[in-house]
Amino acid sequence: MTKRPETLAAQALHQTDRETGAVIPPIHPATTYMRDENNALVGEMDYRRPKGPTEMQAANVLAALEGAADARLFSSGLAAIAAILDTLEIGAHVVAQTEMYYGAKKLLHHLAAKGLISLTFFEPHDKMGLKQAVQAGKTELVWIETPANPSWAVVDVAYAAEIAHAAGAILGVDGTCSPPCTTRALDLGADLVMHSATKYLNGHSDVLMGAVVTKSQDERWEKLCTGHHLTGAVPSAFDSWLMMRGLRTLFVRFERQSANALKVAEAMKAHGAVSHVLYPGLEDHPGHAIAARQMTNGFGGLLSIRLKGGPEAARKLCASTEVFLQATSIGGVESLIEHRKPIEGPSSPTPDNLVRLSCGIEAADDLIEDLKKALDRT
Incomplete structure (x- = not known):
């Protein structure tokens, strides 16, 4: 049967412990994994930095809720945003809102000051301003947050996706304030969705974590996963387990x-x-x-x-x-x-x-x- 998102969340994709019969999955804190006499991995994992069992369990639950092709967890929301920005070409043009999470805006200005990106801002409620800010063939990323923190201005995700894609850009959405229990931004046209999982996804103010989900496992997603591996901005197994626990009551x-x-x-x-x-x-x-x-x-x-x-x-x-x-x-x-x-x-x-x-x-x-x-x- 096709299960509704509420069921997928509450049961965490039925990820039970087959060895003991426990109704919740165990925490796997191991950093490294065994190989056999032929130097072949015993299981699927070799080292926890690229992906560990508990982190991937939590990421898979989030991907299912988002209707995503894949998901990755990061050590914070800003680390997740940085991973997305790291996939851009040097000097890429980024269009973003004037009103958004101030940490993300500081990061954008920091990269622009170093010449790594160029920036154009638009008012979140101004559709014409967004259209004029995006430049065909130049803009690589349109970045929106809706509702916008802390004014709670609303951005039309489907319209933003239409404008971005017509110019050859991708649409990235900060979905922290509108989690997948109420908004599935990928269904509305977004290419990537970022969450500060510290907030609604975990929901208990005891985890620092970010997440990115993708509509397709394309070349940009491969770049993001490579950066995820190389920079090591990954959460702990325990934090991943806590976030998955939080998702069950989202x-x-x-x-x-x-x-x-x-x-x-x-x-x-x-x-x-x-x-x-x-x-x-x-x-x-x-x-x-x-x-x-x-x-x-x-x-x-x-x-x-x-x-x-x-x-x-x-x-x-x-x-x-x-x-x-x-x-x-x-x-x-x-x-x-x-x-x-x-x-x-x-x-x-x-x-x-x-x-x-x-x-x-x-x-x-x-x-x-x-x-x-x-x-x-x-």
Whole structure:
């Protein structure tokens, strides 16, 4: 029978332990593997850096959820992005958003400053700006993130793929904030999808990991796998096992986080101290229609609010909550709050009165009460 993605995730592709009958796969921490008297490998693995059993088990589950031809795990999300950029020709033209994860943007600027790539940026909501930025025969990579962190602007993946492919470029998507339980970007036309697996995929704030999945095992994918092997930016076996454990509850976690975020967003719209609520699940969000088409099982647990009291009010709010923990990250089962501008630095386009919220799986009423009390105090 053809199994639905929820079943594939919950059962981790039925990767049980055949030796013991354990219903979950074991962790294989070994770094090297035996050969026989003819120097032939006893099994499929020879050394864990290119690929180990536990890492490949977790990667295979993710590939199945994404509908991907293959997947690789990395030691962090930025290592995964770097691996994609390493497949580009020297001097390649890259088109990317003005609003995105600030670490990825810093990496792009770093490579451009060294002359390794050239850069053109476009506003995430501006389709014409994207079309004008892409240059036929020159642009090699179009890089998008949707929803865009931390404004949660929405980019039309199918349109971006159409523009990129018409120019002979590939489309890479940062799917960290829209995981495969709600968006399968490869089905929408993306060529590569990257995740900071630290976030929703693992979901428990105890793993640092990145992942890349591919639509096809082409020449570029071979380059990426070679770089993966040569640079050694691989996760540990234990982290890979933890991420696979997290994938088993991805669908139920994301559903609860989405429901909580929508309730919080609606409550914040009605609060007098809040000037803007940024959440693609709200019908008045500029990107709601596109998000509803792309995010088929919820809009996620991430939203931002902007405070009428400015940056000082934002700082005080983040220091005053009790249920929301003041910390950097997103996608975990615990709710987090952060005054984002000071984290990203003075060159960031993020407004200085913006507070980013990552809603976990707690009771929604507790989250709302916590924010209201903190806003009243500030």
